[in-house]
Amino acid sequence: MNAPLRPRADVPPLATLPAAAYRQAVKIRFSHCDPAGIVYFAKYFDIANGVVEDFFPAALGLDYHDIVGPRRIGLGFAHAECDFLKPGKMGDQLTCAVLVDAIGTASITLTLLGYRDGVPALAMRLVMVTTSLTSYRAVPVPDDVRAAVERYKETCR
Amino acid sequence: MNAPLRPRADVPPLATLPAAAYRQAVKIRFSHCDPAGIVYFAKYFDIANGVVEDFFPAALGLDYHDIVGPRRIGLGFAHAECDFLKPGKMGDQLTCAVLVDAIGTASITLTLLGYRDGVPALAMRLVMVTTSLTSYRAVPVPDDVRAAVERYKETCR
Protein backbone atom coordinates (compact mmCIF):
# COMPACT_ATOMS: atom_id res chain seq x y z
CA MET A 1 0.00 0.00 0.00
CA ASN A 2 3.01 2.27 0.03
CA ALA A 3 2.39 3.34 -3.51
CA PRO A 4 1.68 6.96 -4.28
CA LEU A 5 -2.02 7.77 -4.61
CA ARG A 6 -1.98 7.84 -8.40
CA PRO A 7 0.26 7.04 -11.31
CA ARG A 8 1.56 10.27 -12.77
CA ALA A 9 2.42 8.90 -16.18
CA ASP A 10 0.00 11.14 -18.02
CA VAL A 11 1.06 14.43 -16.46
CA PRO A 12 3.97 15.88 -18.42
CA PRO A 13 7.04 16.91 -16.43
CA LEU A 14 7.18 20.64 -15.79
CA ALA A 15 10.34 20.92 -17.86
CA THR A 16 8.63 19.52 -20.94
CA LEU A 17 5.77 22.03 -21.01
CA PRO A 18 5.85 24.47 -23.93
CA ALA A 19 8.11 27.40 -23.19
CA ALA A 20 5.23 29.77 -23.80
CA ALA A 21 2.95 28.03 -21.30
CA TYR A 22 1.76 30.41 -18.60
CA ARG A 23 3.32 29.60 -15.25
CA GLN A 24 2.47 31.01 -11.87
CA ALA A 25 3.88 30.46 -8.40
CA VAL A 26 1.31 29.73 -5.70
CA LYS A 27 2.11 29.66 -2.01
CA ILE A 28 0.20 27.12 0.08
CA ARG A 29 -1.15 28.87 3.14
CA PHE A 30 -2.23 27.83 6.59
CA SER A 31 -5.83 28.49 5.64
CA HIS A 32 -5.62 26.24 2.58
CA CYS A 33 -5.07 23.28 4.87
CA ASP A 34 -7.46 21.17 6.87
CA PRO A 35 -7.29 19.24 10.13
CA ALA A 36 -5.62 16.41 8.23
CA GLY A 37 -2.73 18.88 7.80
CA ILE A 38 -2.93 18.98 4.02
CA VAL A 39 -4.53 21.22 1.44
CA TYR A 40 -8.32 20.85 1.52
CA PHE A 41 -9.39 19.65 -1.92
CA ALA A 42 -11.97 22.42 -2.45
CA LYS A 43 -9.23 25.01 -1.86
CA TYR A 44 -7.33 23.70 -4.88
CA PHE A 45 -10.29 24.62 -7.04
CA ASP A 46 -10.29 28.07 -5.48
CA ILE A 47 -6.56 28.38 -6.06
CA ALA A 48 -7.13 27.34 -9.68
CA ASN A 49 -9.66 30.10 -10.19
CA GLY A 50 -7.10 32.62 -9.00
CA VAL A 51 -4.54 31.23 -11.42
CA VAL A 52 -7.03 31.47 -14.30
CA GLU A 53 -7.88 35.01 -13.17
CA ASP A 54 -4.21 35.97 -13.52
CA PHE A 55 -3.77 33.94 -16.71
CA PHE A 56 -6.29 36.19 -18.46
CA PRO A 57 -4.32 39.45 -18.25
CA ALA A 58 -0.85 37.87 -18.16
CA ALA A 59 -1.14 35.35 -20.99
CA LEU A 60 -4.18 36.51 -22.94
CA GLY A 61 -3.95 40.26 -22.49
CA LEU A 62 -7.59 40.29 -21.35
CA ASP A 63 -9.13 41.95 -18.31
CA TYR A 64 -10.92 39.16 -16.46
CA HIS A 65 -12.65 41.53 -14.07
CA ASP A 66 -13.90 43.73 -16.88
CA ILE A 67 -15.39 40.73 -18.67
CA VAL A 68 -17.13 39.38 -15.58
CA GLY A 69 -18.02 42.85 -14.29
CA PRO A 70 -19.07 45.58 -16.73
CA ARG A 71 -19.33 43.26 -19.73
CA ARG A 72 -21.50 40.86 -17.71
CA ILE A 73 -20.08 37.75 -19.33
CA GLY A 74 -19.61 34.93 -16.87
CA LEU A 75 -16.43 32.85 -17.10
CA GLY A 76 -17.58 30.09 -14.79
CA PHE A 77 -17.09 26.38 -15.22
CA ALA A 78 -19.61 23.85 -16.49
CA HIS A 79 -17.21 21.08 -15.57
CA ALA A 80 -14.22 20.88 -13.28
CA GLU A 81 -12.14 17.91 -12.34
CA CYS A 82 -8.90 17.32 -10.56
CA ASP A 83 -6.50 14.51 -9.85
CA PHE A 84 -4.84 15.21 -6.55
CA LEU A 85 -1.50 13.51 -7.02
CA LYS A 86 0.43 14.55 -3.97
CA PRO A 87 -0.81 16.07 -0.74
CA GLY A 88 0.11 19.73 -0.31
CA LYS A 89 1.29 21.24 2.95
CA MET A 90 1.42 24.78 4.27
CA GLY A 91 4.55 26.55 3.16
CA ASP A 92 4.72 24.58 -0.10
CA GLN A 93 5.45 26.48 -3.24
CA LEU A 94 3.46 25.26 -6.22
CA THR A 95 4.20 26.08 -9.81
CA CYS A 96 0.97 26.12 -11.77
CA ALA A 97 0.72 26.09 -15.53
CA VAL A 98 -2.27 26.64 -17.80
CA LEU A 99 -2.81 25.10 -21.22
CA VAL A 100 -5.71 25.42 -23.64
CA ASP A 101 -7.14 22.10 -24.80
CA ALA A 102 -10.05 23.21 -26.92
CA ILE A 103 -12.14 26.20 -27.91
CA GLY A 104 -15.81 25.58 -28.63
CA THR A 105 -18.71 27.79 -29.55
CA ALA A 106 -19.36 28.82 -25.99
CA SER A 107 -16.61 27.04 -24.10
CA ILE A 108 -12.89 27.00 -23.46
CA THR A 109 -11.34 23.84 -22.06
CA LEU A 110 -8.28 24.40 -19.93
CA THR A 111 -5.74 22.09 -18.36
CA LEU A 112 -4.20 23.37 -15.17
CA LEU A 113 -1.20 21.55 -13.79
CA GLY A 114 0.47 22.06 -10.44
CA TYR A 115 3.99 20.99 -9.53
CA ARG A 116 5.91 20.96 -6.29
CA ASP A 117 9.67 20.73 -6.59
CA GLY A 118 9.07 19.82 -10.21
CA VAL A 119 6.89 16.84 -9.30
CA PRO A 120 3.24 16.83 -10.46
CA ALA A 121 0.94 17.52 -7.53
CA LEU A 122 -2.36 18.17 -9.24
CA ALA A 123 -3.89 17.99 -12.70
CA MET A 124 -7.15 19.75 -13.51
CA ARG A 125 -9.44 19.98 -16.44
CA LEU A 126 -11.70 23.01 -16.43
CA VAL A 127 -14.44 23.60 -18.96
CA MET A 128 -15.18 27.30 -18.90
CA VAL A 129 -18.47 28.33 -20.45
CA THR A 130 -19.13 31.90 -21.45
CA THR A 131 -22.54 32.88 -20.14
CA SER A 132 -24.71 35.93 -20.05
CA LEU A 133 -24.87 37.14 -16.46
CA THR A 134 -28.32 38.45 -17.22
CA SER A 135 -29.92 35.24 -18.51
CA TYR A 136 -27.35 32.80 -17.05
CA ARG A 137 -27.34 31.01 -20.38
CA ALA A 138 -24.40 30.19 -22.60
CA VAL A 139 -23.37 32.83 -25.13
CA PRO A 140 -20.70 32.54 -27.84
CA VAL A 141 -17.16 33.16 -26.71
CA PRO A 142 -16.66 36.89 -27.41
CA ASP A 143 -14.45 37.60 -30.42
CA ASP A 144 -11.63 39.23 -28.49
CA VAL A 145 -11.54 36.34 -26.02
CA ARG A 146 -11.61 33.76 -28.81
CA ALA A 147 -8.82 35.47 -30.72
CA ALA A 148 -6.63 35.73 -27.63
CA VAL A 149 -7.21 32.13 -26.58
CA GLU A 150 -6.52 30.83 -30.07
CA ARG A 151 -3.34 32.86 -30.24
CA TYR A 152 -2.20 31.50 -26.88
CA LYS A 153 -3.01 27.95 -27.94
CA GLU A 154 -0.94 28.43 -31.08
CA THR A 155 1.98 29.81 -29.11
CA CYS A 156 1.97 26.74 -26.87
CA ARG A 157 1.92 24.32 -29.77
CA MET B 1 -27.24 29.57 -27.76
CA ASN B 2 -30.26 29.46 -25.51
CA ALA B 3 -29.67 25.85 -24.66
CA PRO B 4 -28.94 24.87 -21.08
CA LEU B 5 -25.25 24.45 -20.32
CA ARG B 6 -25.30 20.68 -20.47
CA PRO B 7 -27.55 17.82 -21.46
CA ARG B 8 -28.87 16.17 -18.34
CA ALA B 9 -29.71 12.85 -19.89
CA ASP B 10 -27.29 10.89 -17.79
CA VAL B 11 -28.33 12.20 -14.39
CA PRO B 12 -31.23 10.15 -13.07
CA PRO B 13 -34.30 12.06 -11.92
CA LEU B 14 -34.43 12.45 -8.15
CA ALA B 15 -37.60 10.37 -8.01
CA THR B 16 -35.87 7.37 -9.61
CA LEU B 17 -33.01 7.18 -7.10
CA PRO B 18 -33.10 4.11 -4.85
CA ALA B 19 -35.38 4.64 -1.87
CA ALA B 20 -32.48 3.88 0.46
CA ALA B 21 -30.20 6.50 -1.10
CA TYR B 22 -29.02 9.04 1.44
CA ARG B 23 -30.60 12.44 0.83
CA GLN B 24 -29.75 15.74 2.45
CA ALA B 25 -31.16 19.23 2.13
CA VAL B 26 -28.60 21.98 1.57
CA LYS B 27 -29.40 25.67 1.72
CA ILE B 28 -27.49 27.90 -0.66
CA ARG B 29 -26.14 30.85 1.28
CA PHE B 30 -25.06 34.37 0.46
CA SER B 31 -21.45 33.37 1.06
CA HIS B 32 -21.66 30.46 -1.38
CA CYS B 33 -22.21 32.94 -4.19
CA ASP B 34 -19.82 35.06 -6.17
CA PRO B 35 -19.98 38.44 -7.90
CA ALA B 36 -21.66 36.72 -10.83
CA GLY B 37 -24.54 36.14 -8.41
CA ILE B 38 -24.36 32.35 -8.54
CA VAL B 39 -22.74 29.63 -6.48
CA TYR B 40 -18.96 29.74 -6.83
CA PHE B 41 -17.89 26.38 -8.24
CA ALA B 42 -15.32 25.68 -5.52
CA LYS B 43 -18.05 26.10 -2.90
CA TYR B 44 -19.95 23.17 -4.40
CA PHE B 45 -16.98 20.95 -3.61
CA ASP B 46 -16.98 22.30 -0.07
CA ILE B 47 -20.72 21.70 0.20
CA ALA B 48 -20.15 18.15 -1.07
CA ASN B 49 -17.61 17.48 1.66
CA GLY B 50 -20.18 18.49 4.25
CA VAL B 51 -22.74 16.16 2.71
CA VAL B 52 -20.25 13.28 2.77
CA GLU B 53 -19.40 14.19 6.37
CA ASP B 54 -23.07 13.77 7.30
CA PHE B 55 -23.50 10.71 5.08
CA PHE B 56 -20.99 8.81 7.21
CA PRO B 57 -22.96 8.83 10.47
CA ALA B 58 -26.42 9.02 8.91
CA ALA B 59 -26.13 6.36 6.21
CA LEU B 60 -23.09 4.33 7.24
CA GLY B 61 -23.32 4.56 11.02
CA LEU B 62 -19.69 5.70 11.11
CA ASP B 63 -18.14 8.61 12.98
CA TYR B 64 -16.35 10.65 10.30
CA HIS B 65 -14.61 12.88 12.81
CA ASP B 66 -13.37 9.94 14.85
CA ILE B 67 -11.88 8.34 11.73
CA VAL B 68 -10.13 11.52 10.57
CA GLY B 69 -9.27 12.60 14.13
CA PRO B 70 -8.21 9.99 16.69
CA ARG B 71 -7.95 7.14 14.19
CA ARG B 72 -5.76 9.29 11.93
CA ILE B 73 -7.19 7.88 8.71
CA GLY B 74 -7.68 10.50 6.05
CA LEU B 75 -10.84 10.40 3.97
CA GLY B 76 -9.70 12.89 1.36
CA PHE B 77 -10.17 12.68 -2.37
CA ALA B 78 -7.66 11.58 -4.98
CA HIS B 79 -10.06 12.68 -7.68
CA ALA B 80 -13.05 14.97 -7.73
CA GLU B 81 -15.13 16.10 -10.63
CA CYS B 82 -18.37 17.90 -11.12
CA ASP B 83 -20.77 18.77 -13.88
CA PHE B 84 -22.42 22.05 -12.98
CA LEU B 85 -25.76 21.67 -14.71
CA LYS B 86 -27.70 24.65 -13.48
CA PRO B 87 -26.47 27.80 -11.75
CA GLY B 88 -27.41 27.98 -8.07
CA LYS B 89 -28.59 31.15 -6.35
CA MET B 90 -28.70 32.24 -2.75
CA GLY B 91 -31.83 31.01 -1.06
CA ASP B 92 -32.00 27.89 -3.22
CA GLN B 93 -32.73 24.62 -1.52
CA LEU B 94 -30.73 21.74 -2.94
CA THR B 95 -31.49 18.10 -2.35
CA CYS B 96 -28.25 16.14 -2.43
CA ALA B 97 -28.00 12.38 -2.69
CA VAL B 98 -24.99 10.09 -2.28
CA LEU B 99 -24.46 6.76 -4.04
CA VAL B 100 -21.55 4.34 -3.86
CA ASP B 101 -20.12 3.39 -7.23
CA ALA B 102 -17.21 1.20 -6.27
CA ILE B 103 -15.10 0.03 -3.37
CA GLY B 104 -11.44 -0.64 -4.02
CA THR B 105 -8.53 -1.69 -1.86
CA ALA B 106 -7.89 1.81 -0.62
CA SER B 107 -10.64 3.79 -2.28
CA ILE B 108 -14.37 4.42 -2.28
CA THR B 109 -15.91 6.02 -5.33
CA LEU B 110 -18.99 8.11 -4.64
CA THR B 111 -21.53 9.82 -6.85
CA LEU B 112 -23.07 12.92 -5.38
CA LEU B 113 -26.07 14.41 -7.12
CA GLY B 114 -27.73 17.71 -6.39
CA TYR B 115 -31.26 18.70 -7.41
CA ARG B 116 -33.19 21.94 -7.23
CA ASP B 117 -36.93 21.63 -7.47
CA GLY B 118 -36.34 18.08 -8.62
CA VAL B 119 -34.15 19.17 -11.53
CA PRO B 120 -30.51 18.04 -11.62
CA ALA B 121 -28.21 20.91 -10.73
CA LEU B 122 -24.91 19.16 -10.19
CA ALA B 123 -23.38 15.73 -10.59
CA MET B 124 -20.13 14.81 -8.89
CA ARG B 125 -17.82 11.86 -8.83
CA LEU B 126 -15.57 11.70 -5.82
CA VAL B 127 -12.82 9.13 -5.37
CA MET B 128 -12.10 8.96 -1.68
CA VAL B 129 -8.80 7.35 -0.76
CA THR B 130 -8.14 6.13 2.75
CA THR B 131 -4.74 7.38 3.80
CA SER B 132 -2.56 7.28 6.86
CA LEU B 133 -2.42 10.79 8.29
CA THR B 134 1.05 9.96 9.54
CA SER B 135 2.64 8.86 6.26
CA TYR B 136 0.07 10.48 3.91
CA ARG B 137 0.08 7.26 1.91
CA ALA B 138 -2.87 5.09 0.96
CA VAL B 139 -3.90 2.41 3.43
CA PRO B 140 -6.55 -0.29 2.97
CA VAL B 141 -10.10 0.80 3.66
CA PRO B 142 -10.60 -0.12 7.35
CA ASP B 143 -12.81 -3.19 7.87
CA ASP B 144 -15.64 -1.35 9.62
CA VAL B 145 -15.72 1.29 6.89
CA ARG B 146 -15.65 -1.33 4.13
CA ALA B 147 -18.45 -3.34 5.73
CA ALA B 148 -20.64 -0.28 6.18
CA VAL B 149 -20.05 1.01 2.65
CA GLU B 150 -20.74 -2.42 1.14
CA ARG B 151 -23.94 -2.71 3.15
CA TYR B 152 -25.07 0.74 2.00
CA LYS B 153 -24.25 -0.11 -1.61
CA GLU B 154 -26.33 -3.28 -1.32
CA THR B 155 -29.24 -1.40 0.17
CA CYS B 156 -29.21 1.03 -2.75
CA ARG B 157 -29.17 -1.71 -5.34
Place this chain on the structure above:
Amino acid sequence: MNAPLRPRADVPPLATLPAAAYRQAVKIRFSHCDPAGIVYFAKYFDIANGVVEDFFPAALGLDYHDIVGPRRIGLGFAHAECDFLKPGKMGDQLTCAVLVDAIGTASITLTLLGYRDGVPALAMRLVMVTTSLTSYRAVPVPDDVRAAVERYKETCR
Protein backbone atom coordinates in the same frame (compact mmCIF):
# COMPACT_ATOMS: atom_id res chain seq x y z
CA MET C 1 -0.52 29.58 31.99
CA ASN C 2 -3.19 26.95 32.32
CA ALA C 3 -5.90 29.54 32.39
CA PRO C 4 -8.52 29.63 29.67
CA LEU C 5 -7.81 32.13 26.92
CA ARG C 6 -10.23 34.72 28.19
CA PRO C 7 -12.41 35.48 31.16
CA ARG C 8 -16.00 34.81 30.23
CA ALA C 9 -17.56 36.95 32.89
CA ASP C 10 -19.26 39.28 30.47
CA VAL C 11 -20.93 36.68 28.28
CA PRO C 12 -24.28 35.74 29.77
CA PRO C 13 -24.96 32.04 30.30
CA LEU C 14 -27.11 30.58 27.55
CA ALA C 15 -29.86 29.83 30.05
CA THR C 16 -30.17 33.49 31.00
CA LEU C 17 -30.73 34.81 27.48
CA PRO C 18 -34.22 36.18 26.82
CA ALA C 19 -36.63 33.39 25.95
CA ALA C 20 -37.45 35.15 22.69
CA ALA C 21 -33.81 35.36 21.61
CA TYR C 22 -33.23 33.67 18.28
CA ARG C 23 -31.21 30.49 18.68
CA GLN C 24 -29.69 28.32 15.99
CA ALA C 25 -27.72 25.09 16.05
CA VAL C 26 -24.51 25.10 14.04
CA LYS C 27 -22.47 22.01 13.31
CA ILE C 28 -18.70 22.47 13.17
CA ARG C 29 -17.42 20.78 10.06
CA PHE C 30 -14.10 19.36 8.92
CA SER C 31 -13.72 22.26 6.53
CA HIS C 32 -14.21 24.83 9.27
CA CYS C 33 -11.01 23.62 10.89
CA ASP C 34 -7.39 24.36 10.20
CA PRO C 35 -4.12 22.46 10.53
CA ALA C 36 -4.11 23.40 14.21
CA GLY C 37 -7.17 21.14 14.45
CA ILE C 38 -9.54 23.88 15.54
CA VAL C 39 -12.00 26.20 13.87
CA TYR C 40 -10.19 28.75 11.72
CA PHE C 41 -11.12 32.20 13.06
CA ALA C 42 -12.27 33.57 9.71
CA LYS C 43 -14.72 30.67 9.41
CA TYR C 44 -16.49 31.84 12.55
CA PHE C 45 -17.29 35.09 10.79
CA ASP C 46 -18.61 33.13 7.83
CA ILE C 47 -20.68 30.95 10.17
CA ALA C 48 -22.01 34.13 11.79
CA ASN C 49 -23.16 35.47 8.44
CA GLY C 50 -25.13 32.29 7.87
CA VAL C 51 -26.75 32.63 11.29
CA VAL C 52 -27.72 36.24 10.54
CA GLU C 53 -29.04 35.11 7.15
CA ASP C 54 -31.37 32.66 8.90
CA PHE C 55 -32.18 35.13 11.69
CA PHE C 56 -33.78 37.45 9.15
CA PRO C 57 -36.62 35.15 8.03
CA ALA C 58 -36.90 33.17 11.27
CA ALA C 59 -36.87 35.99 13.83
CA LEU C 60 -37.65 39.09 11.79
CA GLY C 61 -39.97 37.66 9.15
CA LEU C 62 -37.81 39.28 6.47
CA ASP C 63 -36.40 37.79 3.28
CA TYR C 64 -32.64 38.39 3.49
CA HIS C 65 -32.04 37.27 -0.09
CA ASP C 66 -34.78 39.50 -1.45
CA ILE C 67 -33.30 42.51 0.34
CA VAL C 68 -29.75 41.87 -0.87
CA GLY C 69 -30.91 40.65 -4.30
CA PRO C 70 -33.84 42.37 -6.03
CA ARG C 71 -34.08 45.24 -3.52
CA ARG C 72 -30.35 45.90 -3.92
CA ILE C 73 -29.84 46.87 -0.29
CA GLY C 74 -26.61 45.55 1.14
CA LEU C 75 -26.63 44.13 4.66
CA GLY C 76 -22.88 43.97 5.07
CA PHE C 77 -20.86 44.91 8.11
CA ALA C 78 -18.96 48.11 8.75
CA HIS C 79 -17.48 46.58 11.86
CA ALA C 80 -17.12 43.03 13.08
CA GLU C 81 -15.38 41.74 16.14
CA CYS C 82 -15.17 38.48 17.98
CA ASP C 83 -13.81 37.11 21.22
CA PHE C 84 -12.86 33.51 20.61
CA LEU C 85 -13.35 32.04 24.06
CA LYS C 86 -12.92 28.35 23.50
CA PRO C 87 -11.42 26.53 20.54
CA GLY C 88 -13.98 24.69 18.41
CA LYS C 89 -13.43 21.23 16.97
CA MET C 90 -15.00 19.32 14.12
CA GLY C 91 -18.13 17.56 15.24
CA ASP C 92 -18.92 20.23 17.83
CA GLN C 93 -22.46 21.45 18.05
CA LEU C 94 -22.71 25.18 18.68
CA THR C 95 -25.80 26.97 19.82
CA CYS C 96 -25.75 30.50 18.44
CA ALA C 97 -28.01 33.31 19.60
CA VAL C 98 -28.59 36.75 18.10
CA LEU C 99 -29.49 39.90 20.03
CA VAL C 100 -30.05 43.44 18.81
CA ASP C 101 -28.00 46.05 20.62
CA ALA C 102 -28.91 49.19 18.76
CA ILE C 103 -30.68 50.53 15.70
CA GLY C 104 -29.24 53.63 14.08
CA THR C 105 -30.13 55.65 11.03
CA ALA C 106 -28.32 53.33 8.68
CA SER C 107 -27.06 50.63 11.00
CA ILE C 108 -28.13 47.71 13.15
CA THR C 109 -25.76 46.49 15.84
CA LEU C 110 -26.02 42.81 16.65
CA THR C 111 -24.51 40.61 19.31
CA LEU C 112 -23.99 37.03 18.28
CA LEU C 113 -23.11 34.53 20.97
CA GLY C 114 -22.02 30.94 20.51
CA TYR C 115 -22.14 28.22 23.14
CA ARG C 116 -20.88 24.68 23.25
CA ASP C 117 -22.43 22.44 25.87
CA GLY C 118 -23.83 25.61 27.39
CA VAL C 119 -20.39 27.18 27.78
CA PRO C 120 -19.64 30.43 25.90
CA ALA C 121 -17.35 29.74 22.97
CA LEU C 122 -17.53 32.99 21.04
CA ALA C 123 -18.97 36.46 21.38
CA MET C 124 -19.35 38.76 18.39
CA ARG C 125 -20.41 42.28 17.80
CA LEU C 126 -21.51 43.01 14.26
CA VAL C 127 -22.41 46.46 12.99
CA MET C 128 -24.55 45.96 9.93
CA VAL C 129 -24.88 48.98 7.68
CA THR C 130 -27.64 49.20 5.11
CA THR C 131 -26.11 50.31 1.84
CA SER C 132 -27.21 50.93 -1.68
CA LEU C 133 -25.72 48.20 -3.86
CA THR C 134 -25.68 50.73 -6.67
CA SER C 135 -23.71 53.51 -5.00
CA TYR C 136 -22.18 51.41 -2.19
CA ARG C 137 -23.07 54.18 0.23
CA ALA C 138 -25.09 53.97 3.39
CA VAL C 139 -28.86 54.36 3.08
CA PRO C 140 -31.43 54.56 5.88
CA VAL C 141 -32.56 51.24 7.28
CA PRO C 142 -35.70 50.45 5.23
CA ASP C 143 -38.96 50.90 7.14
CA ASP C 144 -39.94 47.24 7.12
CA VAL C 145 -36.51 46.20 8.34
CA ARG C 146 -36.50 48.86 11.05
CA ALA C 147 -39.97 47.88 12.27
CA ALA C 148 -39.08 44.20 12.40
CA VAL C 149 -35.77 44.77 14.19
CA GLU C 150 -37.39 47.10 16.73
CA ARG C 151 -40.12 44.56 17.36
CA TYR C 152 -37.56 41.80 17.89
CA LYS C 153 -35.52 43.99 20.22
CA GLU C 154 -38.66 44.69 22.26
CA THR C 155 -39.49 41.00 22.45
CA CYS C 156 -36.03 40.25 23.82
CA ARG C 157 -36.22 42.92 26.47
Place this chain on the structure above:
Amino acid sequence: MNAPLRPRADVPPLATLPAAAYRQAVKIRFSHCDPAGIVYFAKYFDIANGVVEDFFPAALGLDYHDIVGPRRIGLGFAHAECDFLKPGKMGDQLTCAVLVDAIGTASITLTLLGYRDGVPALAMRLVMVTTSLTSYRAVPVPDDVRAAVERYKETCR
Protein backbone atom coordinates in the same frame (compact mmCIF):
# COMPACT_ATOMS: atom_id res chain seq x y z
CA MET D 1 -26.74 59.63 3.85
CA ASN D 2 -24.08 60.11 1.24
CA ALA D 3 -21.38 60.02 3.87
CA PRO D 4 -18.76 57.29 3.78
CA LEU D 5 -19.52 54.39 6.11
CA ARG D 6 -17.07 55.49 8.77
CA PRO D 7 -14.88 58.39 9.74
CA ARG D 8 -11.28 57.51 9.00
CA ALA D 9 -9.72 60.02 11.28
CA ASP D 10 -8.03 57.46 13.46
CA VAL D 11 -6.36 55.45 10.70
CA PRO D 12 -3.01 56.98 9.86
CA PRO D 13 -2.33 57.74 6.19
CA LEU D 14 -0.17 55.10 4.54
CA ALA D 15 2.57 57.64 3.97
CA THR D 16 2.88 58.37 7.69
CA LEU D 17 3.45 54.78 8.77
CA PRO D 18 6.95 54.03 10.07
CA ALA D 19 9.35 53.33 7.23
CA ALA D 20 10.16 49.96 8.78
CA ALA D 21 6.52 48.86 8.93
CA TYR D 22 5.94 45.67 7.03
CA ARG D 23 3.93 46.26 3.87
CA GLN D 24 2.39 43.71 1.54
CA ALA D 25 0.43 43.98 -1.68
CA VAL D 26 -2.78 41.98 -1.80
CA LYS D 27 -4.82 41.46 -4.93
CA ILE D 28 -8.58 41.29 -4.47
CA ARG D 29 -9.87 38.28 -6.34
CA PHE D 30 -13.17 37.22 -7.86
CA SER D 31 -13.58 34.66 -5.10
CA HIS D 32 -13.08 37.25 -2.37
CA CYS D 33 -16.27 38.94 -3.47
CA ASP D 34 -19.89 38.19 -2.78
CA PRO D 35 -23.16 38.64 -4.67
CA ALA D 36 -23.19 42.25 -3.49
CA GLY D 37 -20.12 42.63 -5.72
CA ILE D 38 -17.75 43.56 -2.91
CA VAL D 39 -15.29 41.74 -0.72
CA TYR D 40 -17.09 39.43 1.70
CA PHE D 41 -16.16 40.56 5.22
CA ALA D 42 -15.02 37.11 6.37
CA LYS D 43 -12.56 37.00 3.47
CA TYR D 44 -10.78 40.07 4.84
CA PHE D 45 -9.99 38.10 7.97
CA ASP D 46 -8.68 35.28 5.82
CA ILE D 47 -6.61 37.74 3.81
CA ALA D 48 -5.27 39.15 7.07
CA ASN D 49 -4.12 35.73 8.21
CA GLY D 50 -2.16 35.37 4.99
CA VAL D 51 -0.53 38.75 5.54
CA VAL D 52 0.44 37.78 9.10
CA GLU D 53 1.75 34.47 7.76
CA ASP D 54 4.08 36.36 5.43
CA PHE D 55 4.89 38.99 8.05
CA PHE D 56 6.49 36.31 10.21
CA PRO D 57 9.32 35.35 7.86
CA ALA D 58 9.61 38.70 6.08
CA ALA D 59 9.58 41.07 9.07
CA LEU D 60 10.36 38.83 12.03
CA GLY D 61 12.67 36.30 10.42
CA LEU D 62 10.50 33.51 11.88
CA ASP D 63 9.09 30.43 10.16
CA TYR D 64 5.33 30.59 10.79
CA HIS D 65 4.73 27.09 9.44
CA ASP D 66 7.47 25.59 11.57
CA ILE D 67 5.98 27.18 14.69
CA VAL D 68 2.44 26.02 13.98
CA GLY D 69 3.58 22.68 12.55
CA PRO D 70 6.53 20.84 14.12
CA ARG D 71 6.76 23.15 17.17
CA ARG D 72 3.03 22.72 17.79
CA ILE D 73 2.52 26.28 19.00
CA GLY D 74 -0.69 27.79 17.79
CA LEU D 75 -0.67 31.39 16.58
CA GLY D 76 -4.41 31.81 16.47
CA PHE D 77 -6.42 34.80 17.59
CA ALA D 78 -8.33 35.21 20.84
CA HIS D 79 -9.79 38.43 19.51
CA ALA D 80 -10.16 39.87 16.04
CA GLU D 81 -11.90 43.01 14.94
CA CYS D 82 -12.10 45.05 11.81
CA ASP D 83 -13.47 48.36 10.65
CA PHE D 84 -14.42 47.99 7.03
CA LEU D 85 -13.91 51.53 5.78
CA LYS D 86 -14.36 51.21 2.07
CA PRO D 87 -15.87 48.38 0.04
CA GLY D 88 -13.32 46.38 -1.93
CA LYS D 89 -13.88 45.17 -5.47
CA MET D 90 -12.29 42.45 -7.55
CA GLY D 91 -9.16 43.67 -9.23
CA ASP D 92 -8.37 46.09 -6.42
CA GLN D 93 -4.82 46.23 -5.17
CA LEU D 94 -4.59 46.62 -1.42
CA THR D 95 -1.49 47.62 0.45
CA CYS D 96 -1.53 46.02 3.87
CA ALA D 97 0.72 47.00 6.76
CA VAL D 98 1.31 45.29 10.09
CA LEU D 99 2.22 46.99 13.35
CA VAL D 100 2.78 45.55 16.81
CA ASP D 101 0.72 47.21 19.53
CA ALA D 102 1.63 45.14 22.55
CA ILE D 103 3.39 42.00 23.67
CA GLY D 104 1.96 40.18 26.67
CA THR D 105 2.86 37.00 28.50
CA ALA D 106 1.04 34.81 26.01
CA SER D 107 -0.22 37.30 23.48
CA ILE D 108 0.84 39.63 20.71
CA THR D 109 -1.52 42.39 19.67
CA LEU D 110 -1.26 43.44 16.05
CA THR D 111 -2.77 46.24 14.02
CA LEU D 112 -3.30 45.44 10.38
CA LEU D 113 -4.19 48.28 8.06
CA GLY D 114 -5.28 48.04 4.47
CA TYR D 115 -5.16 50.86 1.91
CA ARG D 116 -6.43 51.19 -1.61
CA ASP D 117 -4.88 53.94 -3.68
CA GLY D 118 -3.45 55.24 -0.43
CA VAL D 119 -6.90 55.55 1.18
CA PRO D 120 -7.64 53.47 4.30
CA ALA D 121 -9.94 50.59 3.41
CA LEU D 122 -9.74 48.45 6.52
CA ALA D 123 -8.32 48.57 10.01
CA MET D 124 -7.94 45.45 12.11
CA ARG D 125 -6.86 44.64 15.60
CA LEU D 126 -5.76 41.06 16.09
CA VAL D 127 -4.88 39.56 19.45
CA MET D 128 -2.74 36.54 18.76
CA VAL D 129 -2.40 34.10 21.63
CA THR D 130 0.35 31.53 21.68
CA THR D 131 -1.19 28.18 22.59
CA SER D 132 -0.09 24.64 22.97
CA LEU D 133 -1.59 22.65 20.11
CA THR D 134 -1.64 19.66 22.44
CA SER D 135 -3.61 21.16 25.32
CA TYR D 136 -5.13 24.10 23.41
CA ARG D 137 -4.24 26.33 26.33
CA ALA D 138 -2.20 29.51 26.33
CA VAL D 139 1.55 29.16 26.70
CA PRO D 140 4.14 31.94 27.08
CA VAL D 141 5.27 33.56 23.85
CA PRO D 142 8.40 31.55 22.92
CA ASP D 143 11.65 33.44 23.49
CA ASP D 144 12.65 33.64 19.84
CA VAL D 145 9.22 34.94 18.88
CA ARG D 146 9.21 37.48 21.71
CA ALA D 147 12.66 38.74 20.81
CA ALA D 148 11.79 39.12 17.16
CA VAL D 149 8.48 40.86 17.84
CA GLU D 150 10.10 43.25 20.32
CA ARG D 151 12.82 44.04 17.83
CA TYR D 152 10.27 44.74 15.12
CA LYS D 153 8.24 46.91 17.46
CA GLU D 154 11.37 48.92 18.28
CA THR D 155 12.22 49.34 14.62
CA CYS D 156 8.76 50.75 13.94
CA ARG D 157 8.94 53.22 16.77
